[in-house]
Amino acid sequence: MVSRVTDDYLDMAAAGCQAVCEPAFWAGFDRSSVDGFFDYFRQLTEHEPKRAAKFGLLHFTWLCINPKESEDVKLAEDVLSIIPKFLDKPNVLGIGEIGLNKNSRNELKVLEMHVDMAAKYNQLILVHTPHLEDKLKGTRLIIEVLKNDSRIRPERCIIDHVEEHTVEMVLNAGFWAGMTLYPESKCTAARAVDIVETYGQQRLWMNSACDWGVSVPLAVPYAALEMRKRGHTAEAVDKLVYQNPITFLSQSPKFKI
Amino acid sequence: MTRQQVLDLYFMENRAKLIDIGAFIDRIERATGEEDFRMKAFRTALGELSKGQPAKARRVLLSLSDPTTEPISVATTKAASGAWPGTK
Numbered sequence: 368m369v370s371r372v373t374d375d376y377l378d379m380a381a382a383g384c385q386a387v388c389e390p391a392f393w394a395g396f397d398r399s400s401v402d403g404f405f406d407y408f409r410q411l412t413e414h415e416p417k418r419a420a421k422f423g424l425l426h427f428t429w430l431c432i433n434p435k436e437s438e439d440v441k442l443a444e445d446v447l448s449i450i451p452k453f454l455d456k457p458n459v460l461g462i463g464e465i466g467l468n469k470n471s472r473n474e475l476k477v478l479e480m481h482v483d484m485a486a487k488y489n490q491l492i493l494v495h496t497p498h499l500e501d502k503l504k505g506t507r508l509i510i511e512v513l514k515n516d517s518r519i520r521p522e523r524c525i526i527d528h529v530e531e532h533t534v535e536m537v538l539n540a541g542f543w544a545g546m547t548l549y550p551e552s553k554c555t556a557a558r559a560v561d562i563v564e565t566y567g568q569q570r571l572w573m574n575s576a577c578d579w580g581v582s583v584p585l586a587v588p589y590a591a592l593e594m595r596k597r598g599h600t601a602e603a604v605d606k607l608v609y610q611n612p613i614t615f616l617s618q619s620p621k622f623k624i
Numbered sequence: 625m626t627r628q629q630v631l632d633l634y635f636m637e638n639r640a641k642l643i644d645i646g647a648f649i650d651r652i653e654r655a656t657g658e659e660d661f662r663m664k665a666f667r668t669a670l671g672e673l674s675k676g677q678p679a680k681a682r683r684v685l686l687s688l689s690d691p692t693t694e695p696i697s698v699a700t701t702k703a704a705s706g707a708w709p710g711t712k
Contacts, residue, residue, distance in 0.1 A: 500690050597625055
């Protein structure tokens with residue numbers, strides 16, 4: 368969790384978390400060259416696993432150039448050219464978080480390049496859907512890109528940050544859907560449990576946002592508490608917060624817990 | 625859960641959120657200058673809550689969303705504003 372302090376690892380371990388799955392994402396500013404990404408990928412594949420291991424946490428990661436930096440297609444091509452060097456690292460689960468941010472033509476082009484790489488290297492895919500007013504349109508465009516590539520199997524892709532207006536289209540298209548828990552944007556714990564109660568637990572999971580913004584690394588344990596408050600059984604809680612992620616992630620032979 | 629149980633769990637929290645929304649609109653109306661598209665979209669979204677239709681959270685989100693389907697030519701910002709400027 369490159370954007371978080373070590374205390375967050377301590378809190379997560381104390382709350383019973385067993386593993387961290389960290390996608391490559393925006394640094395809060397645009398990196399100036401491919402070299403910045405090379406160092407970032409080393410941080411994700413070499414340094415962070417060691418930092419997490421001090422607290423007994425397994426650390427897994429996903430690699431890409433985030434959609435927020437995808438307007439620069441040449442930079443994206445350069446970054447994509449170094450990703451294969453890291454795909455064999457033991458904690459790399461796949462390509463992510465790819466997707467769209469403002470739904471531009473260049474973002475779409477870079478998304479297609481990432482999807483092509485995932486298909487060529489038989490990698491799982493983690494997709495970021497845009498924020499706020501851009502999410503509906505972006506989710507539709509992303510599903511279109513994934514569906515248009517016959518090599519991509521929906522059950523090997525998770526489309527993240529779904530909300531009430533996008534979850535149905537993601538699940539109906541056969542993909543996994545992730546609900547990212549965030550205090551202000553995206554989804555609160557109460558709304559995530561509402562979505563589970565409406566759509567069931569099939570191909571659905573929750574994750575805690577742990578980034579540069581105001582976010583809560585223990586959001587998933589708090590959402591589990593929310594489920595228990597509503598009378599969900601221990602088995603139902605376990606399926607959503609533990610078994611479902613294991614089912615999806617175990618499609619990568621590197622994911623062992 | 626029964627409706628009584630839902631009320632017992634969530635009424636106070638949502639009563640507070642409702643008052644916060646009222647206070648926010650009061651604050652806007654007390655301030656000087658013009659509103660922008662966000663407040664217009666906010667008022668439209670609020671209207672979704674009193675229509676008596678199901679799936680109110682979904683309807684609010686849809687009313688705040690860009691409904692177009694074509695990619696934009698170029699991203700000139702990374703940020704989202706929370707409302708679509710084209711809201712009627």
